[in-house]
Amino acid sequence: MASLFRRTVLVLAIAALAASGTASAAPTDAGVELTDGSGKAVVTLDGAVLGSLDRGRITVATRRGDPLVLVQGYEWSRTDEDGSTVYGGRDMRFRVFRGAWRVTLQGGGINASAVGTGSIGLRGNGRYSLDGGAYRTWPDEYKVIVLDDS
Numbered sequence: 350m351a352s353l354f355r356r357t358v359l360v361l362a363i364a365a366l367a368a369s370g371t372a373s374a375a376p377t378d379a380g381v382e383l384t385d386g387s388g389k390a391v392v393t394l395d396g397a398v399l400g401s402l403d404r405g406r407i408t409v410a411t412r413r414g415d416p417l418v419l420v421q422g423y424e425w426s427r428t429d430e431d432g433s434t435v436y437g438g439r440d441m442r443f444r445v446f447r448g449a450w451r452v453t454l455q456g457g458g459i460n461a462s463a464v465g466t467g468s469i470g471l472r473g474n475g476r477y478s479l480d481g482g483a484y485r486t487w488p489d490e491y492k493v494i495v496l497d498d499s
Contacts, residue, residue: 379496380480381469386459386487388473394496396465397446405456407436407443414448468495 383390383400392398409418410433424438445452454461459475471477472491476484
């Protein structure tokens with residue numbers, strides 16, 4: 350029940366971001382939802398993402414522009430040589446929007462919703478949905494899925 354509530358809140362929040370004009374995502378952009386994931390998810394978009402991670406690491410790298418990055422609940426953080434920021438801990442919440450960026454989620458309890466153009470790479474256990482479609486299981490081997498507006 351809590352997972353359904355969390356998922357609903359994530360979807361509504363990402364829709365509000367897109368509608369408010371604060372996100373660079375347009376109404377024709379593709380959307381993806383990740384639920385109950387464990388493993389690795391790499392979201393590379395020009396758009397917006399928000400979600401939660403029960404335990405693990407969140408790495409945020411800027412590709413273009415000046416994205417707004419908000420991470421809450423982390424226990425530690427560091428900046429790597431390439432300029433990316435890594436956050437670690439338990440019960441983290443995050444939002445990244447504006448510009449182009451890459452967010453890597455590694456760990457357990459991965460839940461996220463994203464809209465934009467780009468790609469998502471997945472490996473592990475969990476479920477994902479593209480553009481509100483049927484849920485599919487995460488692949489065992491790392492797989493990149495291109496998100497487009499067609």
